[in-house]
Amino acid sequence: MKSPWLVIRSQKVPFSFRVDRRVPTVLIILAMVTLVAMIISVSYGEYYVPPLATIQSILGLDSGNSDYAFIIRTLRLPRTLVAFCVGIGLAIAGTITQGITHNPLASPGIIGVNSGAALAAVTLLIVFPSVSSAWLPVVAFLGGLSVAILIYLFAWKGGSSPVRLILVGIGLNFIAGSLTSFMITFGNINNVSQAMVWLIGSVYRRSWEQLLMLLPWLVIFGLLALVMARELNALSLGDEVARGLGNRIERQRGILLITSIALASASVATAGSIGFVGLMSPHISRKLVGATQEGQLPTAAMIGGMLVVLADLAGRMLFAPTELPCGLITSAIGAPFFIYLLIRKR
Amino acid sequence: MNRLETKHLTLSYDGTPIIKDLYLALPSQQITALVGPNGCGKSTLLRGLARLLKPRRGTVYLDGAEISKLSTKAVAKRLGILPQSPIAPEGLTVRDLVAQGRYPYQNWLQQWSKQDEEMVAWALDLSGMTEFADRALDHLSGGQRQRAWIAMALAQDTEILLLDEPTTFLDLAHQIDILELLLQLNQTQDRTIIMVLHDLNQAARYADNMVVIQQGEIYDQGRPKQVMTEAMVSNVFGVNSRIVPDPVVGTPMCVPLSRRTAGKELRD
Structure with missing residues (x-):
């Protein structure tokens, strides 16, 4: 019988690695869909650029029209790349959260980490508008971390009932949401309008600058997550089994939790709260490549990236010329998905 | 020892x-x-x-x-431990679960050695789970699931x-x-x-x-034979009982009569 695992093993050096056999194929297909969606996304708009010219412009070739190069490279490409990266960040964060909480309903968005990050970021934009926006991810991270600490105190320690975690998370979501509204109500109008565009969960007008701000977070913590895949596997079998297998659970879970918060917060700091990507991606990924993290994490990341790119494209095409923020599209799909999970579980 | x-x-x-x-x-x-x-x-x-x-x-x-x-x-x-009701993520297959037993032998570079592979096959075989290896744990009966967990503990060697x-x-x-x-x-x-x-x-x-x-x-x-006595069952469990030899293997077998606190003892 064919093994369901794809094994890479060296005879000479002590190196070996195993993933589900489906992973490479699934990743290639997802990457191709995403790439096509990105090219369509970049061609499409008020000023239509033919796909071939789009590809030429992206690759830095001469497309025979200097407007094209400007529109594609300066205006549209960073936007779709930001969408892709934000999706990756949210999806990895969601996969980690579901693994360490043993809760298929959890994600940084559901348990309030995203709202905490958003509140902190809005506070920075409105109260300290002169501070450089490079601080946004850092401040958002602190906001997300604060919510995570609150959740730990209220819901995690006293027995980790899945529903309790979700309910406390929804409560914290509301609190952070109302504080954010408070900020918006009393803030200076110019700062508020800047915050509003961002808060709604959209990649509208995202530039290379914002992409570059997000990238270090994504690379560092994304790689860290992949490196920690085996630890996440062990932790998802529960604390006792993980400890019995020799996992230093407090430490490993701590690192993974920080990784998750950092990725979610940096994504929120870049594009606002794009809901349910962190919730949906791990589920879709598990259906495609199984429940071990060496495969599930990268696949979820690609799915997350693809979802946000597609949502951004759909948001622009559905009611053109009116633009719907991609966060609205992901929520429209994600909320019923969440309810489906909830009904099926109880 | x-x-x-x-x-x-x-x-x-x-x-x-x-x-x-x-x-x-x-x-x-x-x-x-x-x-x-x-x-x-x-x-x-x-x-x-x-x-x-x-x-x-x-x-x-x-x-x-x-x-x-x-x-x-x-x-x-x-030393391996199997808790009372362990949890596993949805959709995890028996094979993937058993492979987790190899965690203590792995590191960042050596994630799946030949020995890991052999031990997992051995554990699946010994626990009689080879034919269920590609099934999801949540689709198995309670007994099969318990066998799968024991197989994981076996793979831990x-x-x-x-x-x-x-x-x-x-x-x-x-x-x-x-x-x-x-x-x-x-x-x-x-x-x-x-x-x-x-x-x-x-x-x-x-x-x-x-x-x-x-x-x-x-x-x-x-x-x-020494430990399981009527006195022990009475003192520790608060139950009057008779200890008789198991008719098949001869080990002591406890036949409860009544709760000690209930007062009246049943007659033979």
């Missing part, structure tokens, strides 16, 4: 001592059953032995060394295996099935098996060594 021992062991939950100043030596290559009434601390003791619970006072020794001073991965190569009520929630056929599997492991592989069991008769039948725990202390320990 005693590979697992405790001295002065005190374990507590939220400040309440559950196990008090316990001296216990668990014989190697034997099956030990921890028995006692609900809340006596037998599961707590098992968790303490497996270093899942930090002792309040005293020490657990593994091969003469303090278990808390050994690296947790080193311990995981010698530890000489000592601790199990917390491995037969609870299973029907009789599956209970016997699991106990026979553990017996086979003990007899063919010389594994030391230490398990919490609810059923006194199963404990007496399968264990070489029985440890009776009452209110966090050891009431008695030894061969089931």
